[in-house]
Each structure stands twice: as C-alpha cells, then as structure tokens.
Amino acid sequence: MKATTFSPSSANSTTTVARYHARQRRQRWLIAATALATLMSLLLDIATGPGAYALSDVTKALLAPSEVSRVLQVVVWDIRLPVALMAIVVGASLAIAGAQMQTLLNNPLADPFTLGISSAASFGAALAIVLGFGVLPVAGTLLLTGNAFVLAMLASLMIWGLSRLRGVSVQTMVLMGIAIMFFFNALLGMLQYVASAESLQQLVFWSLGSLSKASWGKVGLAGLALVVTIPVFVRARWRLTALRLGDVQAQAMGIDVGRLRLRMLLCCALLSATAVAFVGTIGFVGLVGPHIARLLVGEDQRAFLPMSALTGALILSLTSILSKTLIPGILLPIGILTALIGLPFFVSLILSSRKEIWR
Amino acid sequence: MSLIIDQLSCSLGKRRVLHDLAGMEARPGEITALIGPNGAGKSTLLRAIAGITMASGHMTLDGLSLETQSLGQRTRKLYYLPQDTSTQAALSVFEAVLLARRTQVVEPNRHALAAVAQALQSLELDPLAERELAALSGGQRQRVAIAQAIVRRPRLLMLDEPTSALDLHHQLQVLDYLHRLARQDDVIVVIAIHDLNLAARFADHLWVVKEGRHIVSGRPGDVLTPQRLREIYAIEADVEWPPGSSPRITPRSATRRLGS
Numbered sequence: 203m204k205a206t207t208f209s210p211s212s213a214n215s216t217t218t219v220a221r222y223h224a225r226q227r228r229q230r231w232l233i234a235a236t237a238l239a240t241l242m243s244l245l246l247d248i249a250t251g252p253g254a255y256a257l258s259d260v261t262k263a264l265l266a267p268s269e270v271s272r273v274l275q276v277v278v279w280d281i282r283l284p285v286a287l288m289a290i291v292v293g294a295s296l297a298i299a300g301a302q303m304q305t306l307l308n309n310p311l312a313d314p315f316t317l318g319i320s321s322a323a324s325f326g327a328a329l330a331i332v333l334g335f336g337v338l339p340v341a342g343t344l345l346l347t348g349n350a351f352v353l354a355m356l357a358s359l360m361i362w363g364l365s366r367l368r369g370v371s372v373q374t375m376v377l378m379g380i381a382i383m384f385f386f387n388a389l390l391g392m393l394q395y396v397a398s399a400e401s402l403q404q405l406v407f408w409s410l411g412s413l414s415k416a417s418w419g420k421v422g423l424a425g426l427a428l429v430v431t432i433p434v435f436v437r438a439r440w441r442l443t444a445l446r447l448g449d450v451q452a453q454a455m456g457i458d459v460g461r462l463r464l465r466m467l468l469c470c471a472l473l474s475a476t477a478v479a480f481v482g483t484i485g486f487v488g489l490v491g492p493h494i495a496r497l498l499v500g501e502d503q504r505a506f507l508p509m510s511a512l513t514g515a516l517i518l519s520l521t522s523i524l525s526k527t528l529i530p531g532i533l534l535p536i537g538i539l540t541a542l543i544g545l546p547f548f549v550s551l552i553l554s555s556r557k558e559i560w561r
Numbered sequence: 562m563s564l565i566i567d568q569l570s571c572s573l574g575k576r577r578v579l580h581d582l583a584g585m586e587a588r589p590g591e592i593t594a595l596i597g598p599n600g601a602g603k604s605t606l607l608r609a610i611a612g613i614t615m616a617s618g619h620m621t622l623d624g625l626s627l628e629t630q631s632l633g634q635r636t637r638k639l640y641y642l643p644q645d646t647s648t649q650a651a652l653s654v655f656e657a658v659l660l661a662r663r664t665q666v667v668e669p670n671r672h673a674l675a676a677v678a679q680a681l682q683s684l685e686l687d688p689l690a691e692r693e694l695a696a697l698s699g700g701q702r703q704r705v706a707i708a709q710a711i712v713r714r715p716r717l718l719m720l721d722e723p724t725s726a727l728d729l730h731h732q733l734q735v736l737d738y739l740h741r742l743a744r745q746d747d748v749i750v751v752i753a754i755h756d757l758n759l760a761a762r763f764a765d766h767l768w769v770v771k772e773g774r775h776i777v778s779g780r781p782g783d784v785l786t787p788q789r790l791r792e793i794y795a796i797e798a799d800v801e802w803p804p805g806s807s808p809r810i811t812p813r814s815a816t817r818r819l820g821s
C-alpha cells in the first residue's frame with residue numbers, strides 16, 4: 203500500500219490551525235459583543251425606573267457622583283445599582299449552574315433547579331414566612347434568605363452524599379432529585395395548608411422571584427458565590443468538556459467522572475442556592491441561557507462558560523428593565539417575565555440553526 | 562517490554578465476564594488483533610486493561626504492574642478507544658482532538674495545535690476540521706476518535722472495533738496508519754476486530770477469546786485454520802494461504818448455533 207497519507211505537508215496543517223484560530227476569533231468576538239450588550243443593558247437598567255431621570259444625568263451620577271443632586275445620588279447608588287447588579291450576578295449564576303447541570307447530567311432539559319433545589323428553598327422560605335422559624339440565628343429579612351439557602355444546600359448535599367455512598371450514575375442522581383422535589387413539595391404543602399392568607403400571599407410573591415430587595419451586601423454575597431465557583435469550573439474546563447463525549451471516552455482520557463460530577467454538583471448547588479435565596483425562584487434563565495450560548499459558541503468550556511454567564515446576565519438584566527417599563531408605575535415580579543423576554547430570542551435561534559445538538 | 566496478562570478475571574454485576582485470562586502478550590512494534598464472537602468479552606478485556614472496568618488479577622505493561630495504578634496513572638501510558646464513539650457534543654473536530662491532547666499533557670499551545678493538525682491530516686480529516694461532531698457521519702466520527710487516540714501518543718493503544726463503520730478506503734488507510742505507527746514509534750497496538758481478513762493481513766499476533774476465556778494466541782497463519790474457525794465461530798470456512806501473502810478466509814456457512 204502506498205503511504206500517500208503519511209507525509210503531512212506543513213502548508214496544509216498550517217491552514218488547519220489557521221481555520222481553528224479563525225473559529226476562536228469568532229467565539230471571542232461573540233463573547234465581547236455579548237459583554238458589551240450586557241454592559242449597555244446594565245446602564246439602561248440603572249436609567250429606568252420611577253423618577254424619570256435622563257440617561258445623561260444617570261451616567262453622570264455613576265461617573266461623577268459629587269456633581270449631581272443628593273437625591274439622584276441615592277437613587278442611583280443605593281437603590282438602582284444594587285438591583286441592576288443583582289440581575290447581572292444572579293443571571294450569570296443561574297446560567298452557569300444550568301450549563302454545568304446540563305453537562306453533568308448529560309441532559310438538555312436540566313437546569314439549576316432540576317435536583318429539587320427550588321422546592322427545598324421554597325420550603326425554607328415558608329418556614330420563615332409561616333412559622334417565623336429560622337434555621338440560622340439571624341433575624342429580619344435575612345431569616346428568609348438564610349432558610350432558603352440552607353435548605354437548598356441541604357437538598358443538594360443529600361444527593362451528593364447518597365451518590366458518594368452508592369456510586370454516581372446520572373439516572374440515580376436525577377431520580378433522587380425528583381424524590382427530593384416531591385418530599386419538599388409535600389412539606390411545603392403542609393405549611394401552606396396551615397398558613398394564614400397573608401403569609402400565603404407573601405409566599406407566592408417570594409416564589410415569583412424579585413430583585414427589588416437587593417442591597418450592596420446581598421450583591422456582594424451573591425458575587426462571592428461566583429468568585430468561589432468560577433475558578434473551580436475554569437480549572438476543570440477540559441474535563442467538563444470531555445464529559446460531553448460520553449462517560450467511557452472521558453474515562454479513557456483519564457477522568458474520574460464520578461468524582462468530577464460530585465465536585466461540580468456542589469459548585470452548581472452553591473450558585474443556585476445563593477441565587478434562589480436572594481431573589482426567589484427565577485426559572486428559564488438557567489435553562490435557556492446555556493442553550494443560547496451553545497448555539498453561538500459551542501460547548502468547549504473555554505468559550506461556553508463565559509458565554510453562558512453573559513447570556514444569563516443579559517437575559518435577566520433585560521428582563522429587569524422590562525419589569526419596570528412594561529406597565530408604567532408598576533414593578534412586575536421578574537420571575538414571570540424571564541420567559542417572555544427569553545422565549546422569542548430562543549425560538550428564533552432554534553429555528554435559524556438546524557442542527558440537532560441533542561438527540 | 563510489552564503488555565502481559567498473567568491472570569485476569571472480571572465480573573459485571575453478578576456475571577462473571579472474564580475467566581482467568583492468562584498467557585496473553587502484546588509486543589511493541591506489532592499489531593495484536595483481538596478476535597472472538599459477539600459478547601466474548603473483547604470490550605470488557607480492553608476496558609479492564611485501561612482501568613475503566615474493575616478487574617482482579619495481574620497484568621504488566623513494560624514490566625510495571627498495572628493493577629496498582631489508578632485510571633489517571635494508566636491513561637498517561639495507554640489509551641482505550643471505545644467501541645461506541647457516538648456523541649452529540651457541540652464541539653468542532655479540531656476542538657475535540659485538541660481536548661484529547663489537553664486532558665493528557667500540559668504544553669505550549671503552539672505545540673498542541675501543531676500536533677492536532679498533524680493527527681487530523683494523517684487521517685485525512687483536515688477538510689472536516691471545523692465541522693461539529695454532531696454533524697458527522699458514524700464513520701467520520703470514528704476517524705475523529707482515532708485522531709483523538711493518536712494525538713495522545715500512548716505507549717499502548719487499544720482500539721475497540723475501530724473500523725466497524727469505515728468504508729473500504731478508510732479501513733485500509735486506518736489500519737495501514739496503525740501498522741506504521743506501531744513499527745515506527747514502537748507502540749503496542751491492540752485492535753478488537755471482526756474482519757478476519759483484515760486481521761490476517763495487518764496483525765502480527767492474534768488473541769482469541771470466547772465466552773470470557775482465552776482460547777488461543779499466536780500468529781495469524783497458525784490460528785486461522787478451518788478447525789479453529791469452526792471451534793470459535795461455528796462456521797465452515799476455506800482458508801487459502803498464497804505464498805508470500807497473508808491467509809485468506811472465505812466463509813462458507815454457519816453450521817450450528819454459536820452458543821450463549
């Protein structure tokens with residue numbers, strides 16, 4: 203047999219590398235464009251709201267606070283900026299958690315709440331609202347936040363612990379997640395049954411999700427969850443990408459897929475629990491953000507991770523603007539609107555790209 | 562310096578799948594073909610060597626015991642190419658092959674990219690470099706998986722039916738490539754394969770397993786006899802052996818049930 207294929211011409215391999223670089227440039231360009239759009243959305247978010255200040259005044263208040271009125275200073279820095287930043291931070295957290303859950307569970311329909319986190323958090327919130335009971339020794343609004351966080355983490359730790367003991371298969375994890383969801387829903391139902399009408403209404407409002415209680419402290423804590431988890435994901439970027447080739451091939455590449463799953467699951471839990479504790483259950487972002495990112499840049503985590511974070515942040519920031527402007531003078535719960543803003547974009551992307559990423 | 566299986570047993574669930582395999586050796590610079598009927602335990606054997614499937618016993622690679630080494634340690638020296646390479650990952654071919662390299666070595670980007678480009682070219686995959694895996698045919702995907710294997714430059718390369726989805730051109734091209742890889746880089750190559758004519762032509766050595774047992778090992782000319790083929794596959798076959806060439810097998814008929 204002639205060895206026609208055995209003398210690689212270096213000219214050819216140079217063009218192959220060049221084409222790869224072109225793909226990378228396209229990915230970076232898309233990420234930069236999304237980052238810019240997110241920044242503009244953030245600015246617009248700060249500029250909208252009751253009080254009708256001009257964009258130029260708001261920009262001035264941001265860049266040179268001492269040159270604007272005291273009232274505008276307070277409105278921009280103490281009221282609007284924390285809320286607008288919370289949208290960015292929570293959007294990014296939910297989308298990253300969703301992206302990694304889809305990767306870990308090898309399922310396109312997974313999202314941050316797949317393993318029962320939102321049910322557990324809702325039960326925690328109900329404990330605070332209905333019974334005034336706190337699992338952490340804190341008071342006031344933090345009681346609710348603390349409860350939601352602790353129970354959300356508890357739900358994930360249950361799955362984590364059981365998987366550690368009994369071996370980790372995706373199926374068992376998902377089934378345990380479903381069991382945990384039913385368990386906490388039942389407990390929640392019990393509390394709702396005995397709750398007063400007033401606390402029921404409070405509970406419903408909480409579960410619809412709202413950014414309005416954001417403060418600098420909360421933004422800081424939510425941001426901390428990102429700061430803690432992102433480096434872990436970045437370090438595992440190659441291993442996480444390899445998981446998409448299937449478990450056997452990932453193992454053949456030397457990856458302990460069971461251990462990777464458990465570790466990453468904890469990081470996802472931290473992100474989702476923090477998000478749900480501060481703003482309630484905001485659906486859709488964690489499901490659709492990663493899908494949009496995947497369609498735009500693919501699943502190489504070097505691009506997929508930042509792109510997911512940005513699409514999530516952008517979706518929630520745009521939704522925040524919409525929640526203030528859709529009905530003038532009324533702030534709509536953001537959880538209701540995420541679907542409305544994300545959906546058209548999502549559907550148009552699905553229809554315009556014909557590829558079947560998941561079977 | 563070779564891969565030696567002294568004793569190897571493996572159970573999956575409650576089923577004993579490999580029964581005390583022993584006396585099997587695969588040498589560097591050679592292609593060892595692993596043959597046997599469906600369900601014989603070929604994939605299980607290769608996975609057990611790779612450390613993906615738990616097994617008990619004793620094996621050595623270049624004199625070092627494998628069973629004391631973790632998956633991570635083993636995969637620095639060996640690579641197992643799975644039988645099923647299907648995936649729906651939204652990765653380009655280039656990204657996927659780069660991934661195979663990156664999960665193994667840390668090196669300057671420039672070197673990794675050059676290695677990937679060369680692996681793609683060796684397998685005639687460079688025109689597909691920017692295609693997404695999900696948009697490839699089964700055979701194309703299989704060749705990408707082979708590129709992923711060779712870009713890792715393992716000492717021991719185990720391929721599980723790597724030509725099962727390939728057209729005739731690429732069957733020959735891939736096996737020829739592996740043959741040269743073994744010879745030039747002194748790699749130990751083990752291939753599970755069903756096509757006995759390809760095995761006879763490219764392999765230096767055969768391992769035959771059936772129902773989880775090691776039946777026989779040896780040179781293709783010694784192993785591929787009509788009696789053996791009847792014993793292993795329950796078929797009647799003619800075997801010609803033209804001088805200066807490899808044995809040629811012409812199956813006639815399947816005689817009786819193959820069992821299990």
Ligand SMILES: Nc1ncnc2c1ncn2[C@@H]1O[C@H](COP(=O)(O)OP(=O)(O)O)[C@@H](O)[C@H]1O
Binds near residue numbers: 597600601603
């Ligand atoms: N997960 C499993 N649990 C129990 N038995 C299995 C499992 N996977 C494979 N087997 C059995 O192990 C035997 C060997 O399988 P395999 O190694 O895949 O065979 P081959 O690759 O030679 O076709 C078969 O009888 C198969 O039914």
Ligand SMILES: [Mg+2]
Binds near residue numbers: 644
């Ligand atoms: Mg097999």
